[in-house]
Amino acid sequence: MAHSGLSFESDMQELIIQDLHVSIADQEIIRGLSLSVPRGEVHAIMGPNGSGKSTLAKVLAGHPDYIVTAGSVTMDGENILELEPDERARRGLFLAFQYPSEIPGVTIANFLRAAVQSRMPEGEELEATDYYAQLYKKMDLLEMDRSFTSRSVNEGFSGGEKKRNEILQMALLEPKYAVLDETDSGLDIDALKVVSKGVNSLRGPDLGVLLITHYQRLLNYIVPDRVHVMVRGRIEMSGGKDLALQLEEKGYDWVKDDIDEPTLA
Amino acid sequence: MSNPSALLEEIAETALAPGRILGGGAARNEDLPAWFREQQSAAWTEFQTLPMPALKDQAWRFSNVQALDLAPYTLPVSLSDRAERDLLERSTELSEIAGRLVFADDHFLERDVLSEKLRAAGVIFQPLERAMIEHEDLFRRHFMTQPATLGSAKFAALHQALVRSGTFLYVPRGIEVELPLETFHWLHSENVAIFPHTLLVAEEFSKVTLVEHFRSADRSRAGFSCGVNDLVVGPGAKVNYVCTQDWSDRALGIQINATTVARDASAFNLYLNLGGKFSRLESLSRLIGEGGRSDMLAVSVGDGAQEFDARTLQDHACAHTYSDLLFKNALYDRARTTFGGLIRVEPHAHFTDAYQKVRNLLLSDDAEANSMPGLEILADNVKCSHGATSGQLDEEQMFYLLARGISAAVARELLVGGFLTEVLERLPAPALIVRLEELIADKFARRSR
Numbered sequence: 094m095a096h097s098g099l100s101f102e103s104d105m106q107e108l109i110i111q112d113l114h115v116s117i118a119d120q121e122i123i124r125g126l127s128l129s130v131p132r133g134e135v136h137a138i139m140g141p142n143g144s145g146k147s148t149l150a151k152v153l154a155g156h157p158d159y160i161v162t163a164g165s166v167t168m169d170g171e172n173i174l175e176l177e178p179d180e181r182a183r184r185g186l187f188l189a190f191q192y193p194s195e196i197p198g199v200t201i202a203n204f205l206r207a208a209v210q211s212r213m214p215e216g217e218e219l220e221a222t223d224y225y226a227q228l229y230k231k232m233d234l235l236e237m238d239r240s241f242t243s244r245s246v247n248e249g250f251s252g253g254e255k256k257r258n259e260i261l262q263m264a265l266l267e268p269k270y271a272v273l274d275e276t277d278s279g280l281d282i283d284a285l286k287v288v289s290k291g292v293n294s295l296r297g298p299d300l301g302v303l304l305i306t307h308y309q310r311l312l313n314y315i316v317p318d319r320v321h322v323m324v325r326g327r328i329e330m331s332g333g334k335d336l337a338l339q340l341e342e343k344g345y346d347w348v349k350d351d352i353d354e355p356t357l358a
Numbered sequence: 359m360s361n362p363s364a365l366l367e368e369i370a371e372t373a374l375a376p377g378r379i380l381g382g383g384a385a386r387n388e389d390l391p392a393w394f395r396e397q398q399s400a401a402w403t404e405f406q407t408l409p410m411p412a413l414k415d416q417a418w419r420f421s422n423v424q425a426l427d428l429a430p431y432t433l434p435v436s437l438s439d440r441a442e443r444d445l446l447e448r449s450t451e452l453s454e455i456a457g458r459l460v461f462a463d464d465h466f467l468e469r470d471v472l473s474e475k476l477r478a479a480g481v482i483f484q485p486l487e488r489a490m491i492e493h494e495d496l497f498r499r500h501f502m503t504q505p506a507t508l509g510s511a512k513f514a515a516l517h518q519a520l521v522r523s524g525t526f527l528y529v530p531r532g533i534e535v536e537l538p539l540e541t542f543h544w545l546h547s548e549n550v551a552i553f554p555h556t557l558l559v560a561e562e563f564s565k566v567t568l569v570e571h572f573r574s575a576d577r578s579r580a581g582f583s584c585g586v587n588d589l590v591v592g593p594g595a596k597v598n599y600v601c602t603q604d605w606s607d608r609a610l611g612i613q614i615n616a617t618t619v620a621r622d623a624s625a626f627n628l629y630l631n632l633g634g635k636f637s638r639l640e641s642l643s644r645l646i647g648e649g650g651r652s653d654m655l656a657v658s659v660g661d662g663a664q665e666f667d668a669r670t671l672q673d674h675a676c677a678h679t680y681s682d683l684l685f686k687n688a689l690y691d692r693a694r695t696t697f698g699g700l701i702r703v704e705p706h707a708h709f710t711d712a713y714q715k716v717r718n719l720l721l722s723d724d725a726e727a728n729s730m731p732g733l734e735i736l737a738d739n740v741k742c743s744h745g746a747t748s749g750q751l752d753e754e755q756m757f758y759l760l761a762r763g764i765s766a767a768v769a770r771e772l773l774v775g776g777f778l779t780e781v782l783e784r785l786p787a788p789a790l791i792v793r794l795e796e797l798i799a800d801k802f803a804r805r806s807r
């Protein structure tokens with residue numbers, strides 16, 4: 094990898110997945126996956142439907158349905174698999190969901206306030222005016238109307254509004270690592286541009302991004318440092334940003350054909 | 359029995375089960391008018407005649423009739439000045455009101471005066487014992503005229519026999535009272551029994567909002583409240599009635615409501631149930647004029663071994679009427695609820711719309727919700743629907759909140775609050791909604807301590 098040989102300290106500033114195996118309902122979905130995302134970089138994961146991309150994203154965030162049978166995940170040197178989902182998030186991990194939940198009766202304002210409050214020291218109260226100032230700034234960035242904050246979380250949102258809402262949360266919570274699961278799906282070109290602009294504005298030396306996508310299109314707007322191809326629960330190929338173009342041209346079968354995989358009869 | 363002092367003697371002798379409920383009540387109602395005491399005497403006889411509810415009674419199915427043992431309770435004695443001052447100080451929920459009455463152990467403590475303008479307009483907002491003297495005709499025309507038909511006839515009789523104070527609210531024709539009126543009923547002494555009464559009469563095209571708060575002075579004390587609230591909504595009038603019940607978790611509460619909705623009138627009832635060991639609400643909406651509308655709402659949050667028992671009747675006695683009931687219960691620990699509700703569309707009440715929806719959120723494996731919705735339709739061209747469901751917190755919603763760093767406890771609060779919001783939001787009074795949400799948040803905070 095390009096990063097071997099960096100100092101100890103920057104070695105620690107990485108999200109490292111090693112030989113991860115994940116099952117659900119006795120079926121192994123992630124089958125020995127290894128990947129490292131240093132802070133400051135954007136890594137894209139591309140792969141056909143059903144290859145386990147969302148499973149990976151949810152396992153990183155700590156979804157209780159998935160069982161990690163082997164492997165490790167460390168964030169800046171800390172094993173996060175032992176942590177509850179909310180602890181992982183407070184340590185700086187963020188997941189933009191492929192299918193964000195709708196939560197009737199809970200307003201965006203209250204929801205985000207609870208999320209911001211959860212990151213403050215015990216006994217310290219969030220200052221309302223500061224909070225709203227921050228929130229409105231991020232909303233402007235994503236070209237969101239102020240009235241948005243009084244709507245229930247994702248309820249009755251269009252596909253595009255849901256994805257914008259995910260990036261709004263990312264902007265507000267300022268994670269160290271963000272996993273964006275198909276944040277481009279269901280977006281028209283204008284919405285895609287807005288969302289990409291939002292993500293790009295958050296890029297910087299303190300943030301590592303794992304960008305999961307099915308299509309190459311998104312990578313024209315959010316240009317990755319590395320591209321990984323995931324097939325059947327494993328990273329089968331890694332390369333620079335040009336790999337995405339190659340994939341677009343040749344299709345996933347090209348990768349699959351390349352895999353020397355014993356097939357089960 | 360027409361001699362009022364005989365009533366008191368008889369009460370003192372006969373008593374309830376073992377009778378301590380009446381122990382302190384000797385001189386209780388001597389200051390009230392004779393006609394009133396005669397009615398009390400008759401009610402007392404009725405109370406004694408009627409049987410105690412039993413589980414086999416349909417109206418008490420699934421209920422905890424053991425909770426109805428009245429033996430421990432006594433009638434109130436007077437409060438110390440200090441206790442009165444303390445409770446008066448604590449008697450503020452809404453910041454902007456048109457008036458406030460405060461009662462503790464059935465003693466009337468204070469009135470925050472109605473504005474001169476409202477009084478000049480003929481609005482009456484008085485303790486019962488004054489109203490029955492100063493406005494006898496008006497009072498007698500409406501006082502205890504609705505029979506309790508949902509199971510608690512015996513308790514309605516007990517209430518009438520022992521009621522001593524409460525609220526009389528009268529809004530004359532065409533008068534709109536913009537700000538809400540507020541009342542407090544405090545249970546103060548250990549094992550005290552109180553009989554809060556509310557009679558609200560809204561004349562033609564008037565408009566008023568009344569918010570009542572049922573509280574215990576000390577959350578560790580037991581007590582018994584046996585209340586009646588009757589709402590008479592005249593033609594074209596609009597009434598919002600909100601009752602926030604937050605008794606101590608050792609209290610027994612029975613509340614009997616009858617709402618009568620005339621032509622083109624609209625009644626909005628919302629009961630927020632947070633406290634009480636066992637509390638029962640019987641709520642009847644009678645739609646007696648075309649274009650009448652009744653919204654019956656309730657939110658209950660139970661934990662520990664709390665029980666909430668609700669029995670309702672949406673009685674459509676006239677064509678072209680509308681009723682909509684939405685009750686939501688969030689139940690922790692071993693909390694239980696029972697809902698028994700009937701929509702009755704009487705013959706000739708054609709073109710009626712009647713809806714009834716009960717939603718239970720079970721937050722523990724030991725929580726229990728029993729629902730008995732019912733329909734009785736005797737007219738044509740009627741739109742009715744009813745349904746009761748129970749469910750748990752949605753795990754994906756929970757994960758979504760956790761994934762944002764929100765702790766499991768706070769996430770649960772948000773989701774339960776969100777579940778209840780649908781009911782609160784129906785209330786056409788945003789400032790009130792905020793206050794109700796705060797009361798619910800207080801209950802959550804109490805839980806997490």
Ligand SMILES: Nc1ncnc2c1ncn2[C@@H]1O[C@H](COP(=O)(O)OP(=O)(O)O)[C@@H](O)[C@H]1O
Binds near residue numbers: 118122144145149158
């Ligand atoms: N909750 C679940 N229960 C059962 N199977 C699941 C579950 N989640 C994912 N899978 C299976 O795991 C595989 C990978 O799914 P997913 O991670 O969603 O793939 P991708 O995001 O790459 O399209 C699929 O075969 C899917 O059916």
Ligand SMILES: [Mg+2]
Binds near residue numbers: 146147148191275
């Ligand atoms: Mg997916």
